[in-house]
Amino acid sequence: MSATTGAAPADEASEDTLDRAQSRAVRARSLALLGGLLRPHRRVLVWSAVLVVASTLGQVAGPALVAVTIDHALPALDESRYGPLATFGALLVVAAVVAGVAGGAYVRAAAAISQAVLLELRRRVFRQTQRLSLEFHESYTSGRVISRQTSDLEALRELLDGGLTGVVSSVLTMTFTAIGLTLVDWRSGAVLAVAMAPAWALTRWFQRRSQVYYRQQRTASARVIVTFVETMTGMRAVQAFRREATTERDYGRLAERYRQANLDTFSLNGRYQPGLLLIGNLTVVVALAYGGWRALRGDLPVGVLVAALLYVKRFFQPIQQVGMFYNSFQSASAALEKLSGLLAEEPTVVEPAHPAPLPDARGEVRLDHVTFRYGGGPLVLPDLDLRIPAGQTVALVGTTGAGKSTLAKLVTRFYDATGGRVLLDGVDVRDLATTDLRRAVVMVTQEAYLFSGSVRENIALGKPDATQAEIEAAARAVGAHDFILAMPDGYDTDVNKRGGRVSAGQRQLLSFARAFLANPAVLVLDEATSSLDIPGERLVQRGLATLLAGRTAIIIAHRLSTVEIADRVLVMEHGRVTEDGAPADLIAADGHYARLHHAWQTSLA
Missing domain, CATH: 3.40.50.300 (P-loop containing nucleotide triphosphate hydrolases)
Incomplete structure (x- = not known):
């Protein structure tokens, strides 16, 4: 009895180990596919990195230049010195131009990379489905193949076209903003660090929930597509056997699940976004109260106070995009796993390495x-x-x-x-x-x-x-x-x-x-x-x-x-x-x- 009792946990442990190993293998295969798709665009990727850093530095430099302008350039006007105001004003314009031009160039470069990757992936999927043997097509339904070419590639498109560019820019903006705030006034930076705790907790809660909801959404979407394709393909049989009501009921049930999955996702977003906005606004209020008190005491220059408030306000704007990116990332990761699985399929009927010639077949x-x-x-x-x-x-x-x-x-x-x-x-x-x-x-x-x-x-x-x-x-x-x-x-x-x-x-x-x-x-x-x-x-x-x-x-x-x-x-x-x-x-x-x-x-x- 004890031997039997001890065997079950051992079997379960070995199955868990096998599942984890398979998951790691699938992730490695997916990352290898993505790496192979991005490798031909290394130069453009490096250029994109330069552009996004330049754009972020241009944005982050703004509040610091405002602080210097208020605390040094404006008082210089009392002494009839207009040089500092002209200098810092020009630097503000340059920073804004650099941020705008570099940001726009970065978006265009990233879009060019994403579209090139998607084009190559579409070609690979189409080429692979033609290369695979009849055995594959007799077991892999046409609805699943169509789902690979439509919803899965669409999930990758959303990630590459908008999500990835946005999250890179957002992470850099948050990082440089935190550094800039700390350099301007470390005490205001401490206020921001305290506020990061609830913001991080809320974001982690959102990510855990969204992982479940978005997986349900993708599954429901794929089932709707497969059912629709199979019904349309077999429409003659549906009408011949008067199965319209049954198929409509089945499709309606799947569509209702898809609708509910979307509602769950929207409901989750409806809680995350206002919560993050509340934390950000409360942090601005605390920073204003604390900074204003110090300014009244003469411990904090007014320009530094304005810069600190701008930094705090700007810091919380990208967090929402980072949290939303996780949804796109989860969806795209699942899609990439399916696509890499399809591309990893090998034909059971293989081309010979050294084919024998057959110039004029007789037909025996x-x-x-x-x-x-x-x-x-x-x-x-x-x-x-x-x-x-x-x-x-x-x-x-x-x-x-x-x-x-x-x-x-x-x-x-x-x-x-x-x-x-x-x-x-x-x-x-x-x-x-x-x-x-x-x-x-x-x-x-x-x-x-x-x-x-x-x-x-x-x-x-x-x-x-x-x-x-x-x-x-x-x-x-x-x-x-x-x-x-x-x-x-x-x-x-x-x-x-x-x-x-x-x-x-x-x-x-x-x-x-x-x-x-x-x-x-x-x-x-x-x-x-x-x-x-x-x-x-x-x-x-x-x-x-x-x-x-x-x-x-x-x-x-x-x-x-x-x-x-x-x-x-x-x-x-x-x-x-x-x-x-x-x-x-x-x-x-x-x-x-x-x-x-x-x-x-x-x-x-």
């Missing part, structure tokens, strides 16, 4: 005793040994989860095999440069994604330098040319986001034209005819029969009408090939494919 595909599992899950392909000769059209048939799409992802190298090898013309696809592989193997999925832009631009995605004649030839080959010409602007028609101006079948035909224009050696069609109606499918069949000739094709389809054009049919179950042969031979063999074919024929009747 070989899966050499391939095994595969997704992450730490069960084996999807236990041991697949398969050869597809160049130029052969192979249809994959089987129930959902049989491993058909997984096979396609391995051939296109969206994933790497867990064991064994996937070969293209005898070369392991892991040894091929991505550009060579993507040129040789093209996959068309059932999604048929179209980008915002013209029909021509969407088809030319398969070959950016294609001529108009080549684009039209590809469209004709798949039966898309006629409906394209019937559109308002023909090939210049804007299809809108996700192809909103064209039907599902037309989108699929355009994706076919895109793939055929790329002219790959291996074409993989993953349920690519699922969106087509019967007339559209027949039109595509004619195009496929012509354009698949002479190239290797892997067709994954539940519709057996698509399978009829295949030279060879593979029936898959649980990641294994259970039947392999020509369509007519499998029908005659009275196996699983024969039963599927009979059921399909019955449905047509």
Whole structure:
């Protein structure tokens, strides 16, 4: 019993140690990212430091010059000496000009640095999301990616654009002001030091509370963004199943949490700012009372009293900005941790260090005793040994989860095999440069994604330098040319986001034209005819029969009408090939494919 009791605290202690180590690693990674972003701007940073020091010195010199003017320059007027007044007046003007010009230059220099950093970070995030493998994108939701590019970068922008420049200036102003006050009158400096205790306590209270509230605010904001993006992306399903009320209720609940998080933050600020203002005003009152009493006794010159009051008043103005900066800092730190985490992700499909050449792919595909599992899950392909000769059209048939799409992802190298090898013309696809592989193997999925832009631009995605004649030839080959010409602007028609101006079948035909224009050696069609109606499918069949000739094709389809054009049919179950042969031979063999074919024929009747 005692051993068990003693083990739990030890386990908890080890977990706490691990959490602290992970937190330190995350902070170190974030600081390394920020340091790397700022490193190219070292010279501008040094210049910014010079400017902010000059601006702060110009501001802090003002009260001291006022004290000298009152106590020395003005009495000199009784002796008809105007030189001191002119000198100190000129110095006041110079100090004001230096403070203003240097301050403005500092803000512009800091803004240039922050915008350059944000630009580079945006580019890195976008580049990274394109570099990462399909496995990442299938697990990392689009809403989270959008949150990285929007709210997290916005948090950094607020810190770099305003918060950081303001807090540097504020800290220097407070430091130089305290030094200036101490030099002018150390007793007034002691009054300020006493007042710093409650101001510091209030600021620490504000920082602890704000850390919690702002974290809640960021979390609530991210959830609102993710829910909104997912709902808009799946709007067809929402409307088809009449889930509008449910999604609105869920979104409203998250939006209410976000509203409450913002209210908590504003309420905290509403207590901190007046409290700090009260401490500052009371300090001015005490400094005035104490300094006035000493001035009446003749222990303190009037000019020094005025300077002391100006210093005390000026000291408390930046404290509020320093306290508010902590909020921006917390928010930006959390955002930087998320961004650095995204940028630290490594693709599971890596580019070979020394790629093998593949100048002219023939299209022979070989899966050499391939095994595969997704992450730490069960084996999807236990041991697949398969050869597809160049130029052969192979249809994959089987129930959902049989491993058909997984096979396609391995051939296109969206994933790497867990064991064994996937070969293209005898070369392991892991040894091929991505550009060579993507040129040789093209996959068309059932999604048929179209980008915002013209029909021509969407088809030319398969070959950016294609001529108009080549684009039209590809469209004709798949039966898309006629409906394209019937559109308002023909090939210049804007299809809108996700192809909103064209039907599902037309989108699929355009994706076919895109793939055929790329002219790959291996074409993989993953349920690519699922969106087509019967007339559209027949039109595509004619195009496929012509354009698949002479190239290797892997067709994954539940519709057996698509399978009829295949030279060879593979029936898959649980990641294994259970039947392999020509369509007519499998029908005659009275196996699983024969039963599927009979059921399909019955449905047509």
